[in-house]
Amino acid sequence: MRSDLDLELVKLTKRYGDTVAVDGIDHLFHAGTYACLLGPSGCGKSSTLRMIAGHEGVSAGSVVLGGRDVSQLPPAKRGTAMMFQSYALFPHLSVADNVAFSLRMKGVDAAARKARALEMLDLVDMTAHADRLPAQLSGGQQQRVALARALVTEPQVLLLDEPLSALDPFLRVRMRGELRRLQRELGITFVHVTHGQDEALALADEIVVMNNAVIEQAGPTRAVFDAPATAFVARFLGSHNVIALPDGQFAIRSDALRVTEPGAARLQGRVTGVEYQGTHVALTAATDGDQEVTALLTDQDFFGAPKEPGQAIGLGWDDRAAHLLRA
């Protein structure tokens, strides 16, 4: 169902000289969705985000927000706000003044600015640090301030470019939870660029997988993960095997493969590696036809019938676990 605040990309294109960074993509982001734009380095994610924000002009096509073509509007007039990778806080301004900055530019009076900034700082749990300078904050705290600063303009869409990449792994997981909570509380659309599949799976209602300047596949996160449409998507999301069978190429999740005795199984192979991962064991095998596959087995399944490198095995799966891939 469409809503008044949907964000739509129509044949959106970005060229830098001869380089086509974004090649005529179409996509509808439903209002209130947490969407992750995912893909390898150079696939066009940031260019797409910057065109939505208005920090980059469109070469062709349009960005439509709430039924209005905003492609030619300056960033502050679009109803979007962007949070950058580096946070881009002003070093000489206090936390509260950083958050209030865009309100000052809009001519909001000092008392109203202060009140609104404190409200935003409360939202990200940073009220206690309102008078500090950015240099006196940790990376995670700076990130919260950057979030508050982006949200102070009450955008309909918050654009986040690799927002967690500067944080250490522990903090990254914590901030991930906070981003998700904030998005639910505010009910606005978040479009978050990442090249991390874990991050996208953990956060997104919807993932949009890009490759070579186009969208390879988009949809609800679990639907895409459960049924990747192309070998690229299956490999990029990880945890899948791409297996060529007589009737085509299929994606089969590693945890859907069963290891059996050789003989009647659908695929025959030889164990090439066994990696203990605590709750699971990852068993790799080379199949007949020289394909490398990984089966992720529970520790109980594996240790119930342990296998050694070099041993012959069979590999089986349920039909519904195998997804035919688009060529």
Ligand SMILES: Nc1ncnc2c1ncn2[C@@H]1O[C@H](COP(=O)(O)OP(=O)(O)OP(=O)(O)O)[C@@H](O)[C@H]1O
């Ligand atoms: N200002 C620019 N001038 C010329 N080429 C550019 C410019 N910005 C990006 N590109 C090129 O456009 C393509 C897409 O870049 P973009 O930054 O959108 O990709 P990305 O998916 O966000 O990559 P990353 O994950 O590395 O940030 C790349 O080939 C890149 O080299």
